[in-house]
Amino acid sequence: MAANQKDEPLLEIKNLSVGFNGAHKGKPVVCGVSMKVHPGEILGLVGESGSGKSVTCYSVVRLLGERGWTEGEVIFDNKDTLSCLESDIVAIRGREIAMIFQDAQSFLNPVQTVGSQLTEALMLKKDLEKRSSDIFRKEAVKLLTEVGIPDPERRMGEYPHQLSGGQNQRVMIAIMLAGDPRLLIADEPTTALDVTIQAQILRLLKKLCKERNMAIILVTHDLGVIAETCERTVVMYGGKVMECGPVEDVLVNPKHPYTLGLLSSKPRIDKKVKKLNTIEGVVPSPENFPEGCPFYDRCINVTDKCKDISPPIVIEGMRHYFCFNPVKEGMVWK
Numbered sequence: 001m002a003a004n005q006k007d008e009p010l011l012e013i014k015n016l017s018v019g020f021n022g023a024h025k026g027k028p029v030v031c032g033v034s035m036k037v038h039p040g041e042i043l044g045l046v047g048e049s050g051s052g053k054s055v056t057c058y059s060v061v062r063l064l065g066e067r068g069w070t071e072g073e074v075i076f077d078n079k080d081t082l083s084c085l086e087s088d089i090v091a092i093r094g095r096e097i098a099m100i101f102q103d104a105q106s107f108l109n110p111v112q113t114v115g116s117q118l119t120e121a122l123m124l125k126k127d128l129e130k131r132s133s134d135i136f137r138k139e140a141v142k143l144l145t146e147v148g149i150p151d152p153e154r155r156m157g158e159y160p161h162q163l164s165g166g167q168n169q170r171v172m173i174a175i176m177l178a179g180d181p182r183l184l185i186a187d188e189p190t191t192a193l194d195v196t197i198q199a200q201i202l203r204l205l206k207k208l209c210k211e212r213n214m215a216i217i218l219v220t221h222d223l224g225v226i227a228e229t230c231e232r233t234v235v236m237y238g239g240k241v242m243e244c245g246p247v248e249d250v251l252v253n254p255k256h257p258y259t260l261g262l263l264s265s266k267p268r269i270d271k272k273v274k275k276l277n278t279i280e281g282v283v284p285s286p287e288n289f290p291e292g293c294p295f296y297d298r299c300i301n302v303t304d305k306c307k308d309i310s311p312p313i314v315i316e317g318m319r320h321y322f323c324f325n326p327v328k329e330g331m332v333w334k
């Protein structure tokens, strides 16, 4: 069930714009993005490559690098992570808000055992009261068990290359759980894995979300992953939000033509089609983003004003979208 919208959000992104000095002719790569995530909820962030999903996530924890700039607010625990003190963001990053990435192999240290990487994370993130290394070791084994690593005692002494891709992904998740995060940002955590392992990792994220009442932002370009894992979803394109709402509404009854296009490009097991639809064209690069809807030149519902005028928000119950000519019932992508 989708989180109650009246619940206090754990994180609220308000009108976020992001750019990089000296790049894209000064144009922002993310423009006026807003979204909320509640405790115990998995919010899916979906969109084609280059739509601004990762940049949005990195700005939440101020990981954009020196050239990155931001406008707007990101409220976490009554603090604006974009403007709070450096010491505050350092305390939040990796503890209150943890991130996991696509490639666990490059995140983990190849010359350090799984156990020592995990105990190190625990020692760094928990208060260093006079705890013996034995206690940290026990906690590390507990975390490995929680993320479903078989025979955790033995795995503690092994190196990342001795584990499979899926197991390394679980180890990275365990390291991130060491700080007891309240929000986990998972940026394409399963893209590099085969489908059965992908399903296991997604199941693990769902379990952790529920058991720890943790919020998760799950970034993906796969609508199947969204359908299976998330309660609400935000669809992004060209640095802007196209639509947002409960997964069962957005994926069954899309309002934005872009979402309809994405859904029509996905193979379905229950319908035989002669040829899979595609959305003609490519995501524009930020220097070519129009004033209006970035999807205008690929859209089947485009009208004169779409290019130059940014569509205002349309709110319908738990969902909202930005489009002058939303999808009508029964419409197909052609």
Ligand SMILES: Nc1ncnc2c1ncn2[C@@H]1O[C@H](COP(=O)(O)OP(=O)(O)OP(=O)(O)O)[C@@H](O)[C@H]1O
Residues within 6 Å of the ligand: 020, 023, 029, 047, 048, 049, 050, 051, 052, 053, 054, 055, 056, 065, 221, 285, 286
């Ligand atoms: N450090 C940077 N400097 C300049 N431009 C950047 C930088 N990082 C990202 N961008 C640009 O920001 C835009 C959005 O990138 P982002 O990585 O957020 O896309 P994404 O939606 O995560 O795509 P993918 O699905 O491929 O991961 C892209 O046009 C990208 O080129």
Ligand SMILES: [Mg+2]
Residues within 6 Å of the ligand: 053, 054, 055, 187
């Ligand atoms: Mg990305």
